[in-house]
Amino acid sequence: MSEIAATSKITPRRAGSQAWWNAVNAWLLLLPAAVLLVGFTHYPILATIRRSLFVTKRNGTEAFVGLDNYQAMVADPIFWKALVNNFWFALGTIPTSIALALIMAIWVNRNMRGRGFLRLAYFTPTVLPMIAVANIWLFFYTPDYGLLDQLRSLFGLGGWNWLGDPSTVMGCLVVMVIWKEAGFFMIFYLAALQQLSPDLDEAASIEGASRWYIFRRITFPLLMPTTLFVAINAVINSFKLVDHLVIMTKGGPNNASTLLLYYIYEVAFTFQDASYAATLTVVLLILLSAVALVKFGYLDRRIHYQ
Amino acid sequence: MLMAATFAALSMGARPAAAVDLTMYYPVAVGGPVTKIIDDIVSRFEKENADIKVTAVYAGNYTDTMTKAMTAMKGGQPPQLSVLLSTDVFTLMDENAIVPIDGLVSDKAWFKEFYPAFMANGQIDGKTWSIPFQRSTIVLYWNKDAFKEAGLDPEKAPASWDEMVEMSKKLIKKDASGNTTRWGVEIPSTGYGYWMLQALAIENGQKMMNEPGNEVYLTAPKTVAALDYWVDLSRKHNVAPAGSIDWATLRTDFLEGKTAMMWHTTGNLTAVKDAAKFPFGVAMLPAKERRGSPTGGGSFYIFKSASPEQQKAAVKFIQWMTAPERAAEWSMKTGYVAVSPAAYKTKAMEEYAKGFPQATVARDQLEHAVPELSVHENGRIYKFVNDAIQAAITSSQKPQEALASAQAQADRVLRTYK
Numbered sequence: 001m002s003e004i005a006a007t008s009k010i011t012p013r014r015a016g017s018q019a020w021w022n023a024v025n026a027w028l029l030l031l032p033a034a035v036l037l038v039g040f041t042h043y044p045i046l047a048t049i050r051r052s053l054f055v056t057k058r059n060g061t062e063a064f065v066g067l068d069n070y071q072a073m074v075a076d077p078i079f080w081k082a083l084v085n086n087f088w089f090a091l092g093t094i095p096t097s098i099a100l101a102l103i104m105a106i107w108v109n110r111n112m113r114g115r116g117f118l119r120l121a122y123f124t125p126t127v128l129p130m131i132a133v134a135n136i137w138l139f140f141y142t143p144d145y146g147l148l149d150q151l152r153s154l155f156g157l158g159g160w161n162w163l164g165d166p167s168t169v170m171g172c173l174v175v176m177v178i179w180k181e182a183g184f185f186m187i188f189y190l191a192a193l194q195q196l197s198p199d200l201d202e203a204a205s206i207e208g209a210s211r212w213y214i215f216r217r218i219t220f221p222l223l224m225p226t227t228l229f230v231a232i233n234a235v236i237n238s239f240k241l242v243d244h245l246v247i248m249t250k251g252g253p254n255n256a257s258t259l260l261l262y263y264i265y266e267v268a269f270t271f272q273d274a275s276y277a278a279t280l281t282v283v284l285l286i287l288l289s290a291v292a293l294v295k296f297g298y299l300d301r302r303i304h305y306q
Numbered sequence: 307m308l309m310a311a312t313f314a315a316l317s318m319g320a321r322p323a324a325a326v327d328l329t330m331y332y333p334v335a336v337g338g339p340v341t342k343i344i345d346d347i348v349s350r351f352e353k354e355n356a357d358i359k360v361t362a363v364y365a366g367n368y369t370d371t372m373t374k375a376m377t378a379m380k381g382g383q384p385p386q387l388s389v390l391l392s393t394d395v396f397t398l399m400d401e402n403a404i405v406p407i408d409g410l411v412s413d414k415a416w417f418k419e420f421y422p423a424f425m426a427n428g429q430i431d432g433k434t435w436s437i438p439f440q441r442s443t444i445v446l447y448w449n450k451d452a453f454k455e456a457g458l459d460p461e462k463a464p465a466s467w468d469e470m471v472e473m474s475k476k477l478i479k480k481d482a483s484g485n486t487t488r489w490g491v492e493i494p495s496t497g498y499g500y501w502m503l504q505a506l507a508i509e510n511g512q513k514m515m516n517e518p519g520n521e522v523y524l525t526a527p528k529t530v531a532a533l534d535y536w537v538d539l540s541r542k543h544n545v546a547p548a549g550s551i552d553w554a555t556l557r558t559d560f561l562e563g564k565t566a567m568m569w570h571t572t573g574n575l576t577a578v579k580d581a582a583k584f585p586f587g588v589a590m591l592p593a594k595e596r597r598g599s600p601t602g603g604g605s606f607y608i609f610k611s612a613s614p615e616q617q618k619a620a621v622k623f624i625q626w627m628t629a630p631e632r633a634a635e636w637s638m639k640t641g642y643v644a645v646s647p648a649a650y651k652t653k654a655m656e657e658y659a660k661g662f663p664q665a666t667v668a669r670d671q672l673e674h675a676v677p678e679l680s681v682h683e684n685g686r687i688y689k690f691v692n693d694a695i696q697a698a699i700t701s702s703q704k705p706q707e708a709l710a711s712a713q714a715q716a717d718r719v720l721r722t723y724k
Contacts, residue, residue, distance in 0.1 A: 077715075156483035252550070
């Protein structure tokens, strides 16, 4: 009450200082977030770019080498392999896990018996720690002893080295990641579905629209903001995978399952080559920035928000 | 009440003012309760030396432990000592991480107590950079029941490459639908593939690296022939499973009778002994031109950043850990080769070896042993060699091609050390 009384007494002459005070206030309120953002995002990005232009000598001194690190990267077959692997990995995981998430969400959005249990079951993979997930799937994939090979042996088939064979290892990882991600994305779709007004559905069915037509022309377009959000997350996740690789394949055999971030980890910590790791990180930054640009510059404007 | 309890706990935990704190990282690369054994030995050391406190930190496999130690060092919190691969010595020297141990001990005769084959990796430019601890060689384990079943002499392991193939062909067992239920021999290709390839190369009469550690010989015809032989075991002779064989699960394969023979570190000996439900033998690796195996395993390193008191305490700890009685105990509990001849002369070890002669095979093989592949930028070079082995084993490349590509990459990395 007293504040309101105070504001009403402001004279025009003091309005200027009031605006100034408001600005200070706003900046002070933004400061904690800004400090964190600069300290943990913007500064590290600049430091990484700078470091990629230098090499650290064995005696600890730095020397400017310009684009040498980038030249070495272009000539590095493992880098290209990691990049190509990452492309196939993203292509394998993103569309499938999103489609699966949507189907699961529509399924558990209906009124039915055991709905809570089903939702929980779908969501469980998401809450498991990454290392536990890797161990569970090792149990499936281990040659001879694993669940898959036990099943194969029922049909008289011999053991298959799932993770030790360059032709199957990527597929194995893709399946595992879809299993883990679909349940997570389902939650967003489920929340979005529950926001949709049932009136639209009813109106459409009175008009005689089929269920498929309603989904295609009403539900799915209205879910687009969620789809975009989920898609961005899926892209980020497909570049973020590293824990599973450490446990399950170490990027092998012969780099068949090396992804970009795992290679960065290996270069930075196993080979202790910080400047080359920084160079690789810059590539990752560029890739992810491109994704963000597409989202904000193009997709956002084409999507209908309620 | 709570405060009083806290205070009491604190004052009980307080140590004399002269106490020295040491942190040690160590790896585990074999089966069995190794962390428990280490904790037990360390706590006995602390009891005898009240002024030194040692925190032993299990840090994963050898690569992980090295990664952890180097990362901790760059973060400003290095351990004071660590057990790392004996072959990490060049990298640790290049990174300026460790001190030579010569300056820290008054009696240099101590260095002569160890097997020279184990000291070889750590002595560079006349200085001693590491003290051997959990050292090993590769040995051949064989299942005597399987040999009997195949009509072979259960007391005789293959002595040559050709003999190993011939025996393996007899040891193969298939089920009704034609799937192999028992392989002749398995050599692990993940984890430490370079180590196995080096063993084959040595037997074929080929060195893998030079002394200054800036050259590797991956495309030498005899190295290529070694990898050819390895690949042929599965591709041509069909006595080993196709594709990569996992370091960690191979022991299980052997114990489950899925392979009649395996090549593995002697560090696994006690774990195999404790779990085997059949009589088994341990032999030196078969010969081509000669017998041979690289030495392997971990040594103690002392970090430069440790204070003089800590370095002195670390030496004391290492001397205690490698003393004959402890070396014998460690060897009996794991299977690693005891690091000094004196350890094999202890009463406990002599009695143990009488009842279990397999325990001395790795030691006897030392006379044929060669230092493990050790060069500058070890981590990178190992990756190139391991990648080439995996490419050849999984048939994505011919051994010759795969090794040529590894050699080219290794040359590029090692160029700066010439």
